[in-house]
Amino acid sequence: MKTNDLAGRIPWTLVVFLAALAVPWLGSRYDVFLATQIAISGLFAVSLNLLLGTTGLVSFGHVAYFGIGAYVCGILMKTYAMPFSIALPAAALGAAFASLVFGFFCVRLTRIYFAMLSLAFSQIIWAIAYKWNDVTGGDQGLPDVPYPDLDWMNSIPLLGDLRIAGQFYVVSLVVVGLSLAAMRRIINSPFGRILTTIRENAERASAIGVDVRRYELAAFVVAGGFAGIAGALFGIFSRGVFSDYVFWPKSAEVMIMTILGGIDHFWGPVVGAATLVLLNQEITSYTEYWSFVLGTILLVLLFAFPGGIVGGLSAGFAWLRRKRGRAISPDARRLEATGAETTSVEVKRA
Amino acid sequence: MTDLSFLFTQFLGGLTTAMFLFLIASGLSLVFGVMRVLNFAHGSFYMLGAYLAWQAVQWLTPLLESFWLAALFAALVVAVLGGLVERLLLRHMYGKEELYQLLLTYALVLILGDAAKAIWGTQQLSVSRPPILDGAIEMFGTVLPLYNLFIMLAGVAIAVIGWLILARSSAGRLVRAAALDREMLGALGANVGALYTGMFMASSFLAGLSGALVTPIQSIVPGMDVEVIVEAFIVVVIGGLGSFWGTFWGSLIYGQVLSFGILIMPSFSLFSVFALMAVILIVRPWGLFGKPMR
Numbered sequence: 001m002k003t004n005d006l007a008g009r010i011p012w013t014l015v016v017f018l019a020a021l022a023v024p025w026l027g028s029r030y031d032v033f034l035a036t037q038i039a040i041s042g043l044f045a046v047s048l049n050l051l052l053g054t055t056g057l058v059s060f061g062h063v064a065y066f067g068i069g070a071y072v073c074g075i076l077m078k079t080y081a082m083p084f085s086i087a088l089p090a091a092a093l094g095a096a097f098a099s100l101v102f103g104f105f106c107v108r109l110t111r112i113y114f115a116m117l118s119l120a121f122s123q124i125i126w127a128i129a130y131k132w133n134d135v136t137g138g139d140q141g142l143p144d145v146p147y148p149d150l151d152w153m154n155s156i157p158l159l160g161d162l163r164i165a166g167q168f169y170v171v172s173l174v175v176v177g178l179s180l181a182a183m184r185r186i187i188n189s190p191f192g193r194i195l196t197t198i199r200e201n202a203e204r205a206s207a208i209g210v211d212v213r214r215y216e217l218a219a220f221v222v223a224g225g226f227a228g229i230a231g232a233l234f235g236i237f238s239r240g241v242f243s244d245y246v247f248w249p250k251s252a253e254v255m256i257m258t259i260l261g262g263i264d265h266f267w268g269p270v271v272g273a274a275t276l277v278l279l280n281q282e283i284t285s286y287t288e289y290w291s292f293v294l295g296t297i298l299l300v301l302l303f304a305f306p307g308g309i310v311g312g313l314s315a316g317f318a319w320l321r322r323k324r325g326r327a328i329s330p331d332a333r334r335l336e337a338t339g340a341e342t343t344s345v346e347v348k349r350a
Numbered sequence: 351m352t353d354l355s356f357l358f359t360q361f362l363g364g365l366t367t368a369m370f371l372f373l374i375a376s377g378l379s380l381v382f383g384v385m386r387v388l389n390f391a392h393g394s395f396y397m398l399g400a401y402l403a404w405q406a407v408q409w410l411t412p413l414l415e416s417f418w419l420a421a422l423f424a425a426l427v428v429a430v431l432g433g434l435v436e437r438l439l440l441r442h443m444y445g446k447e448e449l450y451q452l453l454l455t456y457a458l459v460l461i462l463g464d465a466a467k468a469i470w471g472t473q474q475l476s477v478s479r480p481p482i483l484d485g486a487i488e489m490f491g492t493v494l495p496l497y498n499l500f501i502m503l504a505g506v507a508i509a510v511i512g513w514l515i516l517a518r519s520s521a522g523r524l525v526r527a528a529a530l531d532r533e534m535l536g537a538l539g540a541n542v543g544a545l546y547t548g549m550f551m552a553s554s555f556l557a558g559l560s561g562a563l564v565t566p567i568q569s570i571v572p573g574m575d576v577e578v579i580v581e582a583f584i585v586v587v588i589g590g591l592g593s594f595w596g597t598f599w600g601s602l603i604y605g606q607v608l609s610f611g612i613l614i615m616p617s618f619s620l621f622s623v624f625a626l627m628a629v630i631l632i633v634r635p636w637g638l639f640g641k642p643m644r
Contacts, residue, residue: 058449105632112388112448113635116587120628123580127620249576252456259453289468295460302454303442 017177024166025158034281036169038274039176040233045257045269046183047226052255053263054187055219056199057107060115060251061122062227064102065095067246068125069228070235071136074145077236084148088175088232095228096221098125103220107213119248129243141242145235172233179226184266186222195219256298262308271309355491360609362489366498368605369505373560374578375585375597376512377553383592384529384549387440387451391458393579394466395432395554399424399561400570401466404475417480421562425555432554436547459575467572477565497566504563508556509598516594525549529592584627590640599639 023035044066051057073091076082082090102121109117129136136142150167153159159167186192197205198212206212235241244250261272276294284290305312378392406420435458443451483496516522524545527535536542568574581604586592589600607626611619630637 052449058447058452060452105628109631109635112386112591113631115388115448115452116583116591117628117631117635119580119583120587120624120631123624124621124628127618127624131618131620248580252453255449255453256456259449289464291460292464292468295457295464298453298457298460299439302450302457306450 017173020173021170024162024169029163029165032166032169034277036165036172036237038270038277039169039173040230040237041254041257041273041277042270043176043179043233044227044230044254045261045273046180046266047223047230048254049258049263049266049269050183050187050195050219050223050226052258053268054192054199055195055216057216057219058111058115059106059118059220059223060255061102061118061120061248062223062254063246063248063251064118064122064125065099065224065227066231066234066250066254067122067129067241068098069095069231070241070245071129071142071231072228073232074142074235074241075135077148078142078145084171084236088229091232092225092228095231096225099221099224099227100217103217103224107216107220119251122246122248122251126243126246126248129246136241136243139243141240141244142235143240145240147236168236172237175229175233179229180270183222183226187266191215191218256294260297260301260308262310262312264307265310265314268308268310275309358490359492360613361606362492362494362498364605364609365502365602366605367608368601368603369502370560370564371581371585371604372505372598372601373501373508373563374557375582375601376508376594377556378582379586379589379592379594379597380512380525380556381550381553382586383594384525385444385546387443387455388448388583389553390452390455390579391435391462392455392553392557392582393575393577394459394462395428395557396561396564396578397466397570397575398431398462399428399558400565400574401470401475401561402427402558403562403565404477404570405470407477415481417477417566420477421559424562425559428558428561429551429555432557433547433551435554436550440550441543441546459579463572463575470570472572474569474571475565476569479566483566495567501563505601509595512594521548581623584623586637587627588630588638590637593637593640596637596639600637603638 020035020039024032027035044062048059048062051059051062069091072094073084073087076087076090077084102118106114106117106121130139132138133140147164147168148171150164150171153162153167153170159170162170187195194205194210194215197210198215202212231245234245257272257276258269259272260275261270262268279293279297280290283293287293301308307315374392374396378389381387381389381392402424403417403420406423407415407417410416410420439454439458440451443454479497483500486493486495487499488494514522516525524535524540527540528542528545528549532542535545585600585604586597587600588603589596589598604623604626608619608623611622615622
């Protein structure tokens with residue numbers, strides 16, 4: 001609303017990005033570990049939200065594309081000793097291609113059937129990952145995926161001081177930052193607006209000439225590709241790719257992240273990812289029953305804050321601002337009251 | 351001849367799997383058909399049924415050894431729990447987006463899974479077969495444990511009883527009416543709320559019962575909930591979400607595909623059942639035996 005005040009002028013996105021970038025120098029090794037996990041999960045959750053929040057598609061198999069990205073990148077880097085600069089785009093393309101094929105069938109179905117088919121496809125990927133020993137390592141997984149070759153960083157001041165995990169964090173953060181910027185552009189583009197139109201009313205969208213299935217498929221492919229990037233980074237970060245990454249409860253987990261943050265805001269899923277990662281670390285340090293806590297959080301969320309953290313906060317701020325506005329200027333209140341009267345008169349006339 | 355009897359063994363194995371899955375999936379399908387809720391927690395109810403049956407057997411052992419009493423106890427407790435879940439939680443989610451319903455039942459999966467771990471630990475538990483069904487019979491050169499035969503018959507019995515209730519009784523008529531048009535049924539004076547609670551309890555009862563009945567031939571382990579729910583989903587999708595007989599035939603197909611898939615492509619039998627689910631959703635989303643939904 002008030003773009004003129006100080007808070008509105010600060011480029012918050014840049015500030016957060018720079019603060020996150022400073023973590024390896026200011027924080028401990030453990031902080032770097034958490035920050036990497038948050039960045040990657042955040043990208044994964046935002047990619048899901050392109051379907052969930054922007055387009056209104058409930059995909060219960062988004063983890064498939066995350067997993068494909070992780071396996072493609074891991075196999076290329078470990079088995080074929082390819083450089084990261086080739087493996088990462090290959091992971092994104094592989095995941096996008098799989099989502100093109102699977103999405104082609106999914107978007108033909110509505111609602112609950114869409115969710116079921118996306119779940120079935122992700123379980124197919126899981127079954128392949130679990131059983132195709134020669135390529136994916138089967139139930140043993142693909143351990144010891146190497147870090148990318150980051151020796152060039154050693155000659156750069158500051159970056160050279162970091163350990164490999166810190167350097168990889170910087171790379172991940174840049175990749176995640178660029179991906180998020182790209183996704184923000186996509187969501188705010190005319191293409192993104194059409195996706196929102198489809199979410200609001202698919203019938204009306206198709207009545208004004210939008211090819212709903214094609215747009216949904218395009219959203220599915222974009223979301224799958226970015227999930228693949230997140231998966232590729234995660235495979236390297238966790239030093240291995242395992243079939244567990246593709247098992248269906250992971251799809252539910254990223255969905256919880258997204259909802260927890262709030263599906264109506266671009267940054268909601270990132271907030272949700274950060275909250276869940278930090279909460280997980282905090283809670284698992286004194287109880288093994290993390291799932292119980294997560295389930296309880298989910299229940300509270302569904303009943304009390306369906307808009308998620310960001311949704312709840314922005315509603316709270318809007319309320320505060322209204323309240324403060326009234327306290328400061330009674331004139332405004334009078335104006336508002338007369339405004340309300342005029343409206344009601346108009347309504348009567350209509 | 352040996353080859354044939356080998357195939358027959360596979361067939362019987364598939365049949366046992368099928369009837370087991372039917373016991374589990376029938377409740378899931380019933381709830382989806384009427385309430386349009388895909389209940390992820392159904393697998394958790396199944397798991398609780400297994401643990402409760404084990405617990406009841408432990409309690410009963412000094413007095414009398416009755417597996418049947420334990421199974422009944424487990425199923426009843428799970429039914430009550432299901433009723434509470436419907437009344438206190440699920441009820442508030444009707445009419446909201448699927449996403450919220452799915453996540454609510456998933457929250458229950460998380461909570462119940464950890465609750466079971468906290469109460470019964472993570473070690474494997476098992477229950478011995480009831481003495482009456484301890485033996486085995488021989489059919490065409492194949493040895494079939496009596497307990498497996500019992501499961502097959504129980505599956506058929508549940509199918510027939512369920513069908514009779516749905517097709518012939520007045521309660522069944524209400525259920526079918528609710529599946530078609532909930533608001534109209536309410537407007538005609540039926541107590542739809544109570545009907546939904548009853549349905550959900552019946553579904554939970556079936557889940558708890560199948561969990562209890564599985565204990566003599568499968569060990570009880572954490573994680574059995576998320577494994578079985580996916581299998582049950584496959585079965586109801588093959589037959590048609592919400593179609594009672596469809597679920598029955600769906601289980602038979604699933605059992606045979608899994609059983610013979612292992613013979614033909616050992617490492618890809620898992621793949622084949624999920625592929626079957628995907629193909630059916632693509633070609634006939636309403637399943638082989640269901641009707642297209644409006």
